[in-house]
Amino acid sequence: MLSVAVQAFNERGYDATSMGELAERLGTSKSAIYYHVSGKEELLRLALEHALGNLERLLVQPDVVEAAATERLERVIRGAVHVLVQELPFVTLLLRLRGNTDVEREALARRREFDHAVAKLVEEAIEDGALRSDVDARTATRLLFGMVNSVVEWYRPGGGLTADRLADNVVAMAFEGLRA
Amino acid sequence: MLSVAVQAFNERGYDATSMGELAERLGTSKSAIYYHVSGKEELLRLALEHALGNLERLLVQPDVVEAAATERLERVIRGAVHVLVQELPFVTLLLRLRGNTDVEREALARRREFDHAVAKLVEEAIEDGALRSDVDARTATRLLFGMVNSVVEWYRPGGGLTADRLADNVVAMAFEGLRA
Numbered sequence: 001m002l003s004v005a006v007q008a009f010n011e012r013g014y015d016a017t018s019m020g021e022l023a024e025r026l027g028t029s030k031s032a033i034y035y036h037v038s039g040k041e042e043l044l045r046l047a048l049e050h051a052l053g054n055l056e057r058l059l060v061q062p063d064v065v066e067a068a069a070t071e072r073l074e075r076v077i078r079g080a081v082h083v084l085v086q087e088l089p090f091v092t093l094l095l096r097l098r099g100n101t102d103v104e105r106e107a108l109a110r111r112r113e114f115d116h117a118v119a120k121l122v123e124e125a126i127e128d129g130a131l132r133s134d135v136d137a138r139t140a141t142r143l144l145f146g147m148v149n150s151v152v153e154w155y156r157p158g159g160g161l162t163a164d165r166l167a168d169n170v171v172a173m174a175f176e177g178l179r180a
Numbered sequence: 181m182l183s184v185a186v187q188a189f190n191e192r193g194y195d196a197t198s199m200g201e202l203a204e205r206l207g208t209s210k211s212a213i214y215y216h217v218s219g220k221e222e223l224l225r226l227a228l229e230h231a232l233g234n235l236e237r238l239l240v241q242p243d244v245v246e247a248a249a250t251e252r253l254e255r256v257i258r259g260a261v262h263v264l265v266q267e268l269p270f271v272t273l274l275l276r277l278r279g280n281t282d283v284e285r286e287a288l289a290r291r292r293e294f295d296h297a298v299a300k301l302v303e304e305a306i307e308d309g310a311l312r313s314d315v316d317a318r319t320a321t322r323l324l325f326g327m328v329n330s331v332v333e334w335y336r337p338g339g340g341l342t343a344d345r346l347a348d349n350v351v352a353m354a355f356e357g358l359r360a
Contacts, residue, residue, distance in 0.1 A: 149326070153326075166319065172312070
């Protein structure tokens, strides 16, 4: 049910999707949906929780907590690429939020917290001397997310590019650069 | 008039913006607008032409045409960052297009042509041995655009980060990577 709702929200926009349309897509009745969830907003909340929970878990992986900042950063980036590829519709919904409702604003606040945690890793890695100091930490973090998040715009599942290969490319470009 | 229209399209969405609302924002009448343009669609066409024209010109700068592929690529990326910063609302409109009308679909086709031209530069630079060959050219191009285009989501004019400094950061990260 959640996957069908997320697909509808991404295609039509959350505001424009009615419970009637969701029932039709699910081949069921509105009352059958209300038996499981309190309404459209709970579906949105559950979908965003799924995307955010998967991203937030990356920050507390045991091997991430113990390593040096630059290692942790690399693992979080690799993990984020995997979450984007595996949960593409859910993360797409998260990244396109406009913040019109409380549920959306709460999710945007959690997304900002996640971004801040990654920005802190970039800062720590610069302080450790592992990353170059002539690039602004905040700008570097935003460009990193620009790269990673763009995946929802162009990645096609089953198109031959695996999540592992994509993560390798992102990490290679971000850390070593394209120069031969 | 074009700037006001672009601001309205970005804030409210093109479909949701009426000629009446544009007249109100401009402090004029609908007939006064129709004196200058044939309608909402011509405003959209002119705005997208402005964004696309500025990007396309980057590919035919004299110093870009003559240099090696990797030099040309760097100059196009630097130029694109400047266009994004200087024409932020216009490029934002371009990047958020959904392709619902002929004008939008035409603009999206031109944007794809621009992307292909940049992808060709990446391929040439890899063939020249100037860029690493273990990263897919298409993926690298998409990640490059992901970085550059993300600027419309987070860049705040007057926030202290100049276009030159931002372009330096983008080029440093893309070509040399963040590793110290």
